[in-house]
Amino acid sequence: QVQLQESGPGLVKPSQTLSLTCIVSGGSIISDGYYWSWIRQHPGKGLEWIGYIYHSGATYYHPSLQSRVGISVDTSNNRFSLNLRSVTAADTAVYYCARLFWSDHYFDSWGQGSLVTVSS
């Protein structure tokens, strides 16, 4: 069974770039039919989809974040990454990586989540 694990700094200063990596184990990131995703949850709020990437590099981003977000994939090391530029306190959230089964459009595997706080 595929497992995902987020890693990255838990504290980022305002205006800087938030960077997280998701390490995929128990399965290949180049499996057909799966997109690799980032989702976040602000404190006390619902989940917010950020974007996803296919192993080919094709990406889709949430329209409200598109100008600041970048997702990349490293097929050699079976991982993918999130960069969110020019962060503010409003970007403080638990960030999850997850695998999306494209044909039925659901997330079948998730990481445990990584809390990122934006503060000076």
Add this chain to the structure above:
Amino acid sequence: SYELTQPPSVSVSPGQTARITCSADALPKQYAYWYQRKPGQAPVLMIYKDTKRPSGIPERFSGSSSGTTVTLTISGVQAEDEAEYFCQSADITGTYVTFGGGTKLTVL
């Protein structure tokens, strides 16, 4: 954008039936999916394509759909079912994902 609305909280006693709704604000409605999230744990898919249950999910969890509302029903609620439940769907193109605000299920 495509919005999904859930009640913030639902409370039931053990053994009772809990129903959690998720309403879309626009037609046509895409399929809906339900996730369970317990504190400190990864979310788990409970229902997909409105009514289908993944292997390993207890039979007491079921999903239904009527019009623009989908419902997660938990029959014979157990203490271990206390968690937050999220619905998820996609826009008309099937490209962009949206989530409901989440419902906290409390087992009294």
